[in-house]
Amino acid sequence: MSETSQPWTSRYSPKTIKDVAGNERSIRQLRDWIKSWDTGTPKQKAVFLYGPPGIGKTCSVVAIANELGLDLLEVNASDFRTKKKLEALIGRSIMQRITITGKKRLILFDEMEGVSGVQDRGGIAAIAKIIKTSRVPIVMIAASIGEAWEDKFRSLVNLSLLIEYDPVPWSEVCQKINIIMADLGIKIDDDVVETLADKCGGDLRSTINDLESISRGKTHVTKSDTEKMGYRDRKDYTPDALMKMFSAKTLKDARSIISKAHINYDTLFDWIYENLPTVLDDPRELSEGLEALSRADIYQTQGKKSQDYRLLKYMFNSMTGGVALARNKSQGTGLLKLVRKTVFKLGYQLKDFQVIEVKDGIQIKPVKYLKNDWRKVNTAFRDIGAEYIRGAGRWQLSYFRPPGLKWRYIKTYHSRRRQRSVAEKVAKLCHIGRNEAVAEVLPLIKVIYKDDKKMGKNLTEWLELDDKEVTWIKKS
Amino acid sequence: MSNGMWAEKYRPQTLNDMVNQTEIVSRLKNFVKDKNLPHLLFVGPAGTGKTTSILALARDLYGSGYRNYILELNASDERGINVIREKVKNFARTAAIASVVPFKILIMDEADSLTTAAQHALRRTMEIYTRTCRFCLIGNYSENIIEPIQSRCSVFRFGPLGEDHLRGYVNNIAEHENITIVPEGMDALYQASEGDLRKVTNLLQAATATQGGIVDDIAVYGILGRVSPGKVRDMINLGLKGEFLEAREVLRSLLIDEGLAADDVIRIIYSEILRLNIPEKQKVYLSDAVGVTDYRLTQGARAEIQLSALIAKLALSGEAMNG
Numbered sequence: 001m002s003e004t005s006q007p008w009t010s011r012y013s014p015k016t017i018k019d020v021a022g023n024e025r026s027i028r029q030l031r032d033w034i035k036s037w038d039t040g041t042p043k044q045k046a047v048f049l050y051g052p053p054g055i056g057k058t059c060s061v062v063a064i065a066n067e068l069g070l071d072l073l074e075v076n077a078s079d080f081r082t083k084k085k086l087e088a089l090i091g092r093s094i095m096q097r098i099t100i101t102g103k104k105r106l107i108l109f110d111e112m113e114g115v116s117g118v119q120d121r122g123g124i125a126a127i128a129k130i131i132k133t134s135r136v137p138i139v140m141i142a143a144s145i146g147e148a149w150e151d152k153f154r155s156l157v158n159l160s161l162l163i164e165y166d167p168v169p170w171s172e173v174c175q176k177i178n179i180i181m182a183d184l185g186i187k188i189d190d191d192v193v194e195t196l197a198d199k200c201g202g203d204l205r206s207t208i209n210d211l212e213s214i215s216r217g218k219t220h221v222t223k224s225d226t227e228k229m230g231y232r233d234r235k236d237y238t239p240d241a242l243m244k245m246f247s248a249k250t251l252k253d254a255r256s257i258i259s260k261a262h263i264n265y266d267t268l269f270d271w272i273y274e275n276l277p278t279v280l281d282d283p284r285e286l287s288e289g290l291e292a293l294s295r296a297d298i299y300q301t302q303g304k305k306s307q308d309y310r311l312l313k314y315m316f317n318s319m320t321g322g323v324a325l326a327r328n329k330s331q332g333t334g335l336l337k338l339v340r341k342t343v344f345k346l347g348y349q350l351k352d353f354q355v356i357e358v359k360d361g362i363q364i365k366p367v368k369y370l371k372n373d374w375r376k377v378n379t380a381f382r383d384i385g386a387e388y389i390r391g392a393g394r395w396q397l398s399y400f401r402p403p404g405l406k407w408r409y410i411k412t413y414h415s416r417r418r419q420r421s422v423a424e425k426v427a428k429l430c431h432i433g434r435n436e437a438v439a440e441v442l443p444l445i446k447v448i449y450k451d452d453k454k455m456g457k458n459l460t461e462w463l464e465l466d467d468k469e470v471t472w473i474k475k476s
Numbered sequence: 477m478s479n480g481m482w483a484e485k486y487r488p489q490t491l492n493d494m495v496n497q498t499e500i501v502s503r504l505k506n507f508v509k510d511k512n513l514p515h516l517l518f519v520g521p522a523g524t525g526k527t528t529s530i531l532a533l534a535r536d537l538y539g540s541g542y543r544n545y546i547l548e549l550n551a552s553d554e555r556g557i558n559v560i561r562e563k564v565k566n567f568a569r570t571a572a573i574a575s576v577v578p579f580k581i582l583i584m585d586e587a588d589s590l591t592t593a594a595q596h597a598l599r600r601t602m603e604i605y606t607r608t609c610r611f612c613l614i615g616n617y618s619e620n621i622i623e624p625i626q627s628r629c630s631v632f633r634f635g636p637l638g639e640d641h642l643r644g645y646v647n648n649i650a651e652h653e654n655i656t657i658v659p660e661g662m663d664a665l666y667q668a669s670e671g672d673l674r675k676v677t678n679l680l681q682a683a684t685a686t687q688g689g690i691v692d693d694i695a696v697y698g699i700l701g702r703v704s705p706g707k708v709r710d711m712i713n714l715g716l717k718g719e720f721l722e723a724r725e726v727l728r729s730l731l732i733d734e735g736l737a738a739d740d741v742i743r744i745i746y747s748e749i750l751r752l753n754i755p756e757k758q759k760v761y762l763s764d765a766v767g768v769t770d771y772r773l774t775q776g777a778r779a780e781i782q783l784s785a786l787i788a789k790l791a792l793s794g795e796a797m798n799g
Contacts, residue, residue, distance in 0.1 A: 290785040
């Protein structure tokens with residue numbers, strides 16, 4: 001395939017680490033880990049890269065392999081359906097770090113999210129076995145995240161160094177667009193570049209795809225071209241769809257969000273759950289809406305368990321119509337209430353801030369200069385989901401905010417792992433169950449560490465806690 | 477003076493050390509004398525001496541090396557009956573050679589949390605290894621243990637401890653640890669203990685850490701406000717006041733940051749609701765709401781969604797109360 005006929009995402013995929021946009025620290029960490037194999041086998045023989053799609057996880061591995069001159073063996077989810085297939089594919093390559101041609105090997109398991117927990121359990125176990133026996137560094141990549149994710153890959157995650165990838169920063173997305181267009185000799189207006197970067201939410205791959213679809217065969221790309229852009233599975237489109245759903249008056253209209261939102265219904269469910277309390281500010285309607293949502297949850301879990309998709313239609317009806325039609329008196333003032341409470345909590349008065357309504361949310365602007373308080377105020381507003389708009393000196397809070405739950409699970413991963421190990425030690429020594437240790441004893445132990453250093457030290461010895469566990473107790 | 481968790485430090489080591497549950501203890505002593513025992517089923521509320529009794533019995537029976545002859549499992553920690561069976565198999569298939577007692581003891585805590593199917597599987601395992609292994613099943617409610625298991629076990633019902641026993645136990649610890657507990661502090665400890673010796677001991681230790689040598693009611697209630705039940709109470713109150721978002725935030729921090737099991741959260745919610753100062757009819761309504769939530773959780777529904785729906789119902793209840 002000649003270079004010009006290639007899709008832009010592969011034509012402009014990074015060749016060196018320098019070319020990869022964003023995630024410098026994660027990439028450096030990954031490279032250092034791979035290089036550490038030259039001086040002996042590191043403690044963790046595999047790494048697990050995770051983060052949203054299109055932000056350069058795979059690209060960075062390929063770029064590092066290029067730069068270090070490694071022989072990269074890439075395996076995709078579809079290849080490790082069965083243990084046998086996987087073994088045939090990997091073969092003896094895990095036993096020998098150096099290939100016949102003298103290159104060092106690197107193994108990449110990509111698209112791990114495609115491994116389904118049930119069918120491919122053999123596959124996951126086989127990978128775990130490979131990691132344990134391997135003499136070659138192994139990189140695993142998964143795009144989806146959350147609690148289920150963690151459960152599914154627990155055995156692998158326990159064996160691996162975890163490296164998180166973040167969305168590509170807006171400015172770097174813009175820069176990449178400009179580089180590509182310069183290379184192709186196509187002129188593009190600045191506002192188009194910014195719109196594209198705005199829309200992608202840090203997913204560089206989808207930005208480049210969008211760019212390609214609106215620019216192919218053009219010499220000058222203008223605003224009118226972006227208007228033809230199709231929807232993509234991205235959070236930025238979901239708020240519009242949610243707005244329509246919450247104002248629907250019929251079940252049919254409410255349900256149409258399922259096809260319109262262009263995100264899978266699990267994610268849509270999370271969006272609805274996240275935002276329902278600010279929309280339904282009347283307690284009766286809130287309760288009704290949440291009851292509908294919790295029924296939808298039951299249909300979903302039962303449907304998945306029994307593999308019987310007959311129940312899905314009820315789930316769709318409850319999570320859309322059940323929620324939307326619960327709305328009657330609600331004014332959607334939940335967001336304002338939230339702002340008001342935050343302002344009071346900060347020790348300010350309502351008159352200290354101006355609230356401006358904009359198309360997709362509200363903006364909050366301090367009336368006078370905040371001085372040293374800015375940082376504190378910024379943290380408080382960010383905690384309720386607002387974003388600071390540079391230059392405008394105000395915060396924006398969207399009517400519909402993305403669900404934060406899954407990220408919260410993954411962000412607290414290490415902390416929860418620590419908790420588990422402490423709880424296991426407590427459970428064993430105190431002759432109780434792990435859950436009971438978490439619920440009844442750990443909270444008291446935390447109090448003891450905080451209030452009585454000496455008793456805390458004594459407990460450290462008694463429970464034989466390591467430094468990391470002690471740090472966790474003191475921090476949480 | 478500290479030496480680890482006091483609940484362990486002051487746990488009676490032998491049957492002779494046990495001052496409570498005298499009826500049960502004297503029956504257990506006979507087993508030790510005979511060097512034989514049936515399968516045991518210990519049921520009763522938390523912190524009344526079930527685990528202590530079996531550990532003390534094992535020590536009396538096997539001597540100081542008793543740890544080699546017992547295996548402690550917690551049914552709610554193990555992943556499924558197959559894992560349990562495997563562990564039991566490995567433990568039970570070797571006889572207790574070095575001991576004059578020809579069997580080992582398997583202690584299964586929270587056995588009443590096993591599903592009926594799992595209990596039937598367990599019953600089979602008990603039968604297979606009877607020669608080399610005795611089972612001591614521990615739980616809160618005998619109703620949750622299937623009839624065939626109950627009939628194969630000698631059942632011991634641990635009654636709740638009397639107020640005097642509990643106060644005596646606490647005073648003994650205070651004496652050894654050089655703590656003064658003022659009367660209000662003791663009342664607070666007693667109130668909070670719910671007759672659970674382990675709970676009261678842990679609470680006393682934390683209060684001592686906070687307060688130093690003198691424990692009063694403020695210290696005790698201060699601790700209670702800082703631990704999970706306190707946070708659950710905050711969550712309930714926020715819910716009743718209709719502050720849903722804040723209540724949900726507390727829920728998330730309990731489930732995610734503190735890693736509480738949904739079962740524990742709902743258990744605490746339930747006991748807190750019964751204690752609330754609300755009209756009786758509201759208690760019935762809320763108990764039913766908790767029941768619905770609990771039932772759904774047993775069906776595998778997601779904890780946060782279901783508990784959120786429950787919080788929203790609290791708001792309605794709060795509204796009804798305020799007119």
